Amino acid sequence: MSEASKYLSQLQVGEGEQTFLDSNELIINMGPQHPATHGVLRVILKLDGEKVLGTECVIGYLHRGVEKIAENRTYTMFNPYVDRMDYVAAVSNGLGYCQAVERLLNIEAPPRANYIRVILTELNRISSHQLWLGTHALDIGAITPLFYTFRDREEILKIFEKYCGARLTTHAFRIGGCQYETYEGFERDVKSFCNFVAPKIEEYEELLTTNRIWVERTKGVGVLSAAGCKALGVTGPVLRASGVKWDIRKAQPYANYSEFDFEIPTRQSGDTYDRYMVRMAEMRQSLRIIRQAVERIPEGPIMAKVPKVIKPPPGEVYHSIEAPKGELGYFIVSDGSTQPYRLRVRPPSFVNLQALDLMVRGQLVADVIAVIGTLDIVLGEVDR
Amino acid sequence: MLTSITSYLHSNETPGAAGNMFWALLYILAIFLGLSIAVIAMNWLERKVLAHMQVRLGPMRVGPHGLLQPIADALKLLIKEDIMPAHADRLVFWMAPLITVLAAFTTFIVVPFGPTHAVTDMNIGILFMLGVSSLGVLGIVTAGWASNSHYPLIGSLRSSAQMVSYEVAMGLAVVSAVLMTSLHGTGVYGTGTTGSGTGTLSMIGIVKAQYDQQIWFAFKFFPLGLIAMFVFSVAMVAETNRAPFDLPEAESELTAGFHTEYSGFRWSLFFLAEYSAMIAVSSIAVTLWFGGWLRPFPNALTGATWDLLFSLFPGFSFLGLGALALLSAMRMPRHRMFKIQTIGLAGFGALLALIGLGLLVPPLRDRVQDIYWFVAKVAVFMYLYIWYRGTFPRYRFDQLMMVGWKILLPTALAALIATAVVGVF
Amino acid sequence: MVPITPIHYLILAAALFALGTIGVLTRRNVVIVLMSIELILNAVNLNLVAFSRLWGLNGQVFAIFVITDAAAEAAVGLGILIAFFRNRETVNMDEVDLLKW
Amino acid sequence: MQPVATTFFFYFLSALALLGAVFVITRRNAVHSALALIVTLLALAGIYLMLYAPFVAGVQIILYAGGIMVLFLFVIMLVNLERAEKEKQFNQQWLIALVAAGGLGLLFVRVFTESKTVSGLLQKPLAQLAESTNTQQVGIALYGNYMLAFEIASLLLLVAIVGAVVMAKKRI
């Protein structure tokens, strides 16, 4: 119990170790309008000079009541809404939702649909990581990587646009498979993208990995141990950077991830630099998966036999996937009607954000920015 | 009156030294105007260069290739609402930007653009420059304090600590350059020439010493001069609060640091001060280590032919720039939407070419040459500033202090001692 | 107009000295008292430099020593002030009434 | 170079210095006091220039205005003085202090202007100080006659650094 209480986070105003000047305790309100809080996060910082004594996150500025909306929409109608949660990884959200409902219906998407799903989801993972890298580097003060990553992310968005007409909130998948057959030249586009982006990833690394200032700013900053990660429920690259080789794609494979050959990149020290390295490696692994998938994509139907009106039998199901940010879970309770009786989203950003307080205690203000960046939160998902 | 004005034309002293008030005021005016234009040009150049480093185009809409963008910005800033936060200290809030601007501009009194092209030549020239440029921090600190807001306050606390710390390393690096004015050395490093014998703090004296010793101080006592120059060029970036040391205005942490609460014209004063300070410290670096106004190889490549060749540089650079602008004008899309832009660009090119032709006229080209070389060297440093900004992430405060106190200061001290030792023996 | 002689400078220095003394004796804010001390030191400096106009450079050298001294005084004085403020939450001169805390 | 318009600049700079000094001791807000002190210091630097002491003027600007006053401002911001501003600014002995200091000042002025000995001393012709070699001469004096004093000053600074660190830092 004491081990767990080590990771308890709450802002205790009025106490804390004091170092330089007692009188200099400063409460600073970072956000909700602040350039580095990635949206509308408000962090109340208690500072001793530049040292952070504690933080308190105030969230909910972007709360739209997604879970309440779900209870008033049919399963099909709710599908586009999930794209609006983690809007930089909309495809992953859609995949998780569609698979959860499929699981509730006890159907399985056909193989070709699964391949398309995997390709798009992994492309989306790369684009999400690219966006993260750009903004994270910008937070730390390197402005140039942002433009490089946005240039390359554009290619992914072009593929999405060609495939389903939307760039960001794609709504690419349907319950039971995919709505659209791949367009003419899809494989060629994806392959050429893989060849295009692989050297670009090297380029990002060239700019940052060995940059002394970058290393100094990220090494040893926001360290979260494996035990801390597990206790705080932190998943995704953050957990893997702490040395836990855990990825739902391997641990409990969904779609057809078990058919692909890829590795789970891990690092040991769990600091910001390691999380950066893990994400860079993940981009390469995603490319590897995409390459295999696009080679082996079979012919066949893209939709399973799904009734016109989706009425899952009564029951409840929890399904989770490995979103770019961590474990994204959908817990759906069905009462046998066309609308979910209760739909709960387990957002990775929300849970990961909880670790912020622990990660920044005793560090400097500049590190708060780095840690918010490295947690890779999307406020649309935190607040839902 | 008129004779005192015309007689100065043949003088070989600065107007300040000659006691010629008319020319001194004219010089001050010229420097003020030139600095304003330089800041405007720098604004445009920074945006363009940074944009091209970041695979984008930068300003393209206002004027051809965004040439009029800085003017549009200036207009926008002038007509913007001037906001003063509630409970701000009105007087100090009003004064702070003025202090920074004054400090940044006053330094240019002693900057030598040529052997006679300086407002005055002070005996304590470099000391004066360092001292006055260090007054800029007062403006920043008071700005942050007067805003009555947390972010600016943290910004100014950071900046006061940062600027005071880096001044030390900067000063030591400068001292080692000053030391070189009097040291010739006899061993491997000896230049074998006679200098003025005693050292000097005067900016003009320092450049003259480099001419007499036939070496830029950056390369004197290799590598000691380079080390001191390196220390200075790191410290000067920190002194001017530029990336990667832009902590006082780190936009991702402190929104805009000490000038968060400033808007419109007051903010633009800070902007002006920042860029003037950049130019000022670059001028110090150029004067101390890169031979100031001296053209390349002033001692080796002598003779009428070389003199003529080097004196043609200013004119031909302007001609080249004009040709570039004309070429871009020719490559503009032929569409009536771009008509005005094309004409504007061509006109700009023609103007540059005209200036270039003017600078080829013999009496002018000899007078302008020094200024040209000085500005060209400063421009290299300004480019470095932009380059840093495009490349480096920002330092954290403790790392910044560590770099200042644990790396730069010992390095500068060691270089200073080594310079003294090498110079004497 | 009277030409400016060293006497003028000395009178200016005397005025600055008197003002500094008033500040030290009357103000309750420690920071301002420290600044008044700087005023006094500056008055002394002015005297020294003015004398150097008559007797050569020695006055200027002394002025430099005084400035060094002022820097040391300011550093220690402000250090004491911070220590005092940390313990007593005030910068009031009248409350500096303990030799040790 | 000869100083130009000596009379005007002397009165102008003295007025500035005295005004600054008055503001230093009367302002309620310590930051205002500090800014006023900076004005005084810069005016004095100008006066030093007029007295053929450019090196002292330079040191005055770089050390006093640029260094010590930044330290003052830094400390004023660290110790939040909002409360101090609302308190009584002057202590009870202000009247006595005013009289005493005023008397002292008058005494000085009287000695400088009336005393035969002093005015006799001051009647001495002005020393020829070469402005262009001022720095060199100060340097030679510092490292010649005043070598010991210079070394002691450096020791004093070292002690001051250690003292300031010990005072200001709670945990070393």
Add this chain to the structure above:
Amino acid sequence: MADEEKPAVTPPPGNEQKPGGEKQAGSVEPIRPAEHGAPETARSQAKPGEGPRPAKPTGAVPGSWDAPMVARFKRQYGSGLEALTYLGQDYLIVDRSLIGNVLLLLRDREQFDYCVDVTAVHYPKREKQFEVIWILYSFARNERIRVKTIMAEGESLPSSVQIWPTCNWLEREVFDMFGITFEGHPELKRILLPEGWNGHPLRKDYGIIQQDQEWVQLNLGIESGQ
């Protein structure tokens, strides 16, 4: 991992076991509202004693879940908890009075060291309106289970923040959305909705366009948020 001989970390007092179990059985049985009857139907069909179902996740009916872990819990708490499986996903239904102990045992003895999610479901027609669900995962066993408890309006649950710190925000969200209180939570206050908001939106009796007009008018200075 499974050292079955290991004594429970905090064995609950013996007299709590039976009454708890009886209460559970008594409370679930009679409620069978027509509209939201489905989950209850499923559960009542899966009452123990109907015989083991095939493990394959095919049926739309929950089957009983047999595992050494379940056996251990059964031995300890008897009828205080029920173990079911549906579509290949296992879950425990635990009596409210036992939930703290069961969760603690799940973490310490069964190595469920990662609490994925805490959430709740509102059944307004039932006597005990709320189901609170913990979704747990064990890294060591690569196994995911759900723990469910049933509680009525006004009752409270022991907070599991001391067991998994991640429950801090998750429980706050449940409190925010459903008004379920967790005892021992370090700072149980609203998280997504603003402080001072009236009502708990994810309850079924809270309309989809309903909002706290008073709060909106007071704090935002507008007539209505719609």
